[in-house]
Amino acid sequence: MAAGYHIGAEGAIIDASTLSRTVELADIEEAYHRIKSEVVQTPCTPSEVFGELFGGHAWFKFENLQRTGSFKERGALNRILAIPAAERPNGVIAASAGNHAQGVAYHARRLGIEATIVMPERSPLVKVSSTERLGARVILHGAGYDAALKEAMRLREESGATFIHAFDDAHIIAGQGTIGLELLEQCPEMDVLVVPVGGGGLISGIAIAVKAARPEVRIVGVEAAAVPCALEARKTKERVMVPPGETIADGIAVRRVGEITHPLMEEWVDEIVAVGEEEIASAVLLLLEREKTVAEAAAAVTVAAVVGGHVSNLKGKNVVMLLSGGNIDVNLLSRIIDRGLINDGRMTRLDVLVQDRPGGLAALTARIAEKGANIVRLDHRRASEGLWLTEAEVEVLLETRGRSHVDELVAYLEESGYSVRRV
DSSP states (O other): OOTTEEEOTTSOEEEGGGTSSOOOHHHHHHHHHHHTTTSOOOOEEEEHHHHHHHTSEEEEEEGGGSTTSBTHHHHHHHHHHTSOGGGGGGOEEEEOSSHHHHHHHHHHHHTTOOEEEEEOTTOOHHHHHHHHHTTOEEEEOSSSHHHHHHHHHHHHHHHOOEEOOSSSSHHHHHHHHHHHHHHHHHOTTOOEEEEEOSSSHHHHHHHHHHHHHOTTSEEEEEEETTSOHHHHHHHHTSOOOOOOOOOSOGGGOOSSOOTTHHHHHHHHOOEEEEEOHHHHHHHHHHIIIIIOOOOOHHHHHHHHHHHTTOSOOOTTOEEEEEEOBOOOOHHHHHHHHHHHHHHHTSEEEEEEEEEOSTTHHHHHHHHHHHTTOEEEEEEEESOOTTOOTTEEEEEEEEEOSOHHHHHHHHHHHHHTTOEEEEO
16 A cells, blocks of 8 residues: 555545644635636525525525536545646546546546546446546446445555545545635625535535634534434534435435544534435425526535525525535436425326216316316226226326315316325
């Protein structure tokens, strides 16, 4: 193993120099000047619509507008630029569920450095294909991030490449902290800053930068309730490994916070909250509809926390929500949209029993039309279990105006003699 590296608690190879000191404002300022010409200074704009949802003033920081669709390239570039020239021909290697992979791949190719990325086998296809398009060699390994991390460590020992950790690295943290410097200029009136939390690199860097100038700003971290590693670390005062959990917020599905990031979060982050899967999905849809922006689930957790009431005392406050990325699989987005519409009552599925005779189906569709519902899909079945020979079952997928409209339609059909079941 190359000098200057050691094996961390998760089995990752970590540059020992990153553990010998904490990250300070000077490191973040240095990172800002180092990378500013090669990353996008993303906008931070107010949103009156979202402010009305919690009675305050909403702001969004759009890191989903970075070239690779995520904040991750800030830290990746800062780390790559810190590699000594003599070591660059050995290449770089990283483990990632997607966004860190793309950040490393993009800037490695731009700097003429070979990149190998180990990704979990269930990584979203859009992130895998995007990483490959950026010139990296992608290896799919393991069910989750931890397994991918161990494989990356093994490959690093074989190749001598520089390991670039996704979050537990001082250069990575400093690079992500440049977002905080931008926010101080873009929204000097901010009272509350809400940031997604995975391993802690993003929120640690941002918190250090913001608190140095505005210690009164309240900084809240948000993670998925299915994998609450930061919340458990705060409760127990130590880095615990939480059980694996299923979450659509794959970008923050980390089972244990970092060795470097944990004490930084304890010092600089005021609160940590967790949000559920349905809340995350609803937030993705809400952003798409009302803010006209695509956010991946790991980014939408900030909106889920604020709109869902997990962050208290926001009335009248200037609240900045960080949208950390927009790399969402289109198939998942489609399912989120469909499910969200059903939950809101703007789409509904009904099973209706009709008489299997000429005109029976036409009579049903006519009554649906009378109530202003639009048929998206219809399935007419005669062979369903439990039906009489004179009956047929019709499943209809309908566009509706909301829950009250669905209730009105169901009541009307039942009054007309139909047996109706909501699916």
